[in-house]
Amino acid sequence: MSGTYLGMPAFPEAAAKSTQDTQLRGNLRHATHTIRAKRAVAVAELADWPQLRAAGAAVKDRTLRHLDHYLEQLETAVTAAGGVVHWAADAAEANRIVTDLVRATGETEVVKVKSMATQEIGLNEALAEAGIHAYETDLAELIVQLGDDLPSHILVPAIHKNRSEIRDIFTERMGDWGRAAPAGLSDEPADLADAARLHLREKFLRAKVAISGANFMVAETGTLVVLESEGNGRMCLTLPETLISVVGIEKTIPTWQDLEIYLQTLPRSSTAERMNPYTSTWTGTTEGDGPQTFHLVLLDNGRTDTLADTVGRQALRCIRCSACLNVCPVYERAGGHAYGSAYPGPIGAILTPQLRGTASALDASLPYASTLCGACYEVCPVAIDIPEVLVHLRERVVEGGAVTLRGTRAVIKPAKGHAAERAAMRAARWTLDHPATLRAGQRLAARTRRLHPARLPGPGRAWSATRELPAVPAESFRDWWQRTRGEGKNT
The missing domain is CATH 3.40.50.10420 (NagB/RpiA/CoA transferase-like)
Known part of the structure; x- marks a missing residue:
């Protein structure tokens, strides 16, 4: 892609700067809300x-x-x-x-x-x-x-x-x-x-x-x-x-x-x-x-490689209408320059990493430039399931694996900086495969809920800095079901 975009910082760094620009955010909010409201009327006809x-x-x-x-x-x-x-x-x-x-x-x-x-x-x-x-x-x-x-x-x-x-x-x-x-x-x-x-x-x-x-x-x-x-x-x-x-x-x-x-x-x-x-x-x-x-x-410029990915290829349906940008809460606040690509917004977050690969910090960060709210999929006139592709590309960034590069099958290494995420996902997978361990963990979390911190430590700090941790219920769904609807209960 354009050399003009080379050397630009990863999305989180660029977005942290652009979201502080109140003039930019005001311009984007006014424009995107106006366009999407008019679009909704035209589509409803x-x-x-x-x-x-x-x-x-x-x-x-x-x-x-x-x-x-x-x-x-x-x-x-x-x-x-x-x-x-x-x-x-x-x-x-x-x-x-x-x-x-x-x-x-x-x-x-x-x-x-x-x-x-x-x-x-x-x-x-x-x-x-x-x-x-x-x-x-x-x-x-x-x-x-x-x-x-x-x-x-x-x-x-x-x-x-x-x-x-x-x-x-x-x-x-x-x-x-x-x-x-x-x-x-x-x-x-x-x-x-x-x-x-x-x-x-x-x-x-x-x-x-x-x-x-x-x-x-x-x-x-x-x-x-x-x-x-x-x-x-x-x-x-x-x-x-x-x-x-x-x-x-x-x-x-x-x-x-x-x-x-x-x-x-x-x-x-x-x-x-x-x-x-x-x-x-x-x-x-x-x-x-x-x-x-x-x-x-x-x-071509990466399109044939994208076509080889049965999940990611749906990005090539795009007809460049930009409807996904106008409903995206991330784009509205961060602006297009933060994506470091000719293709900003949700479609850029899935198209750019496929055309350019995920070797750079910028391209590896783009699949994470989303809340996965699904608004982009709802408005896409060719039904590109952008959240599905985002999750697919996140897996590629974290786990690496087989991809097509310049027409040749290759195996890429996981991107740097995702070791904690990789370990957490593997631990979650193991736990979900062992119901007894899962139930023990749920009960322990419920009994110690008053001791839980408001913010996560270590690698989780960045996630909880902008989100409230969900409250742990007094008992798990499994325990509630067993207590109220279990064997011997009148259902």
């Missing part, structure tokens, strides 16, 4: 939402099981329509392919449609090293780029900024990247949007090369689909002479009929709209209409 959710999950699962077939079908269709398909095994290869393609045009500037995949691989940084300037055209991405910042939300990358902070960024930095902000710019949303529109218009009209991602790729026709709300995507996808799309291989769906499902669920679950204002589709090239050269870069 569809009586068949549960059926659409199940259908979306089923199509994704079927596609992932036969992904090799559909990718070959996609390549054939794109090529037949005049496009050129490139395969990138990792971020370095994808960045090299895109850089070489831009260099071949002789251009040193590109405009970009908002793309999680290009953030994941650090494409902007790679292009900058090659002397190529990449200009983000999504309003929120523009704010982040002008502010030398990192995105903190999948749908609204600048969600951590309020409008006064945005006004200051535009006033101070917009002139360094092109047309300066108007004098006396206010922080009214309409004025900020107008300043961005004027700034970007000259880039749209001048650009010869555009770079995009895609929400979906239809295998049967080789069609790519982008959903957006501002119109900047439509400008990037139609005006330049060359279009380069970098897309994760999991974005493939078999047919147009399958697309119908997601065109109903994605807008409502992300922007709370019945349909996105701009839904752009393109199939290869057409003489005299739109870009005359089209390149599709199919990105």
Whole structure:
């Protein structure tokens, strides 16, 4: 993933700092509560939402099981329509392919449609090293780029900024990247949007090369689909002479009929709209209409390894709606930067450790960035059981074991710092396998409950520092049942 995120601290350390920022927490609370309330209304309009959710999950699962077939079908269709398909095994290869393609045009500037995949691989940084300037055209991405910042939300990358902070960024930095902000710019949303529109218009009209991602790729026709709300995507996808799309291989769906499902669920679950204002589709090239050269870069970068995990692969269903972020109590308080990844929030907590592995302290900490409350699963439009995958990845972090790395089966060692947790889980497993020992322990705990400390000592101190220890009952359920409903009692 992006070099920009390298060297970032583990989630607990980053979250401990970000949760102290009252301005950040206020911005996040206001934004996430507003978005999720609107989403709930939009979803409630569809009586068949549960059926659409199940259908979306089923199509994704079927596609992932036969992904090799559909990718070959996609390549054939794109090529037949005049496009050129490139395969990138990792971020370095994808960045090299895109850089070489831009260099071949002789251009040193590109405009970009908002793309999680290009953030994941650090494409902007790679292009900058090659002397190529990449200009983000999504309003929120523009704010982040002008502010030398990192995105903190999948749908609204600048969600951590309020409008006064945005006004200051535009006033101070917009002139360094092109047309300066108007004098006396206010922080009214309409004025900020107008300043961005004027700034970007000259880039749209001048650009010869555009770079995009895609929400979906239809295998049967080789069609790519982008959903957006501002119109900047439509400008990037139609005006330049060359279009380069970098897309994760999991974005493939078999047919147009399958697309119908997601065109109903994605807008409502992300922007709370019945349909996105701009839904752009393109199939290869057409003489005299739109870009005359089209390149599709199919990105793996850990996705095949993720696919090999029968529990974790469901993360590849994700359609990037960000609904899970907007209901997550951890994300709302910690913010997106604490996740150290292009993918923040609950989906990032399960996707990033699978794409990058769990070797670093940051990646090993992400499966623990959750309360396991299950709210993320309830709102996911493709029914990703995020809590199940979180627990699965926690087991991998603590116990190690067999995984797939770069297409090869390997055995990883347990992450450092989990020896106490590992010992506790093994002791619990042994105790639960021996009912007599379990009952003796329960009775001892009940008889000594008045002596129990309010906080755990040693390794348990961090857990109980933010939680109240549950009170031990006077007797266990087993003893209560035996006393009240046991043999010889009138039941």
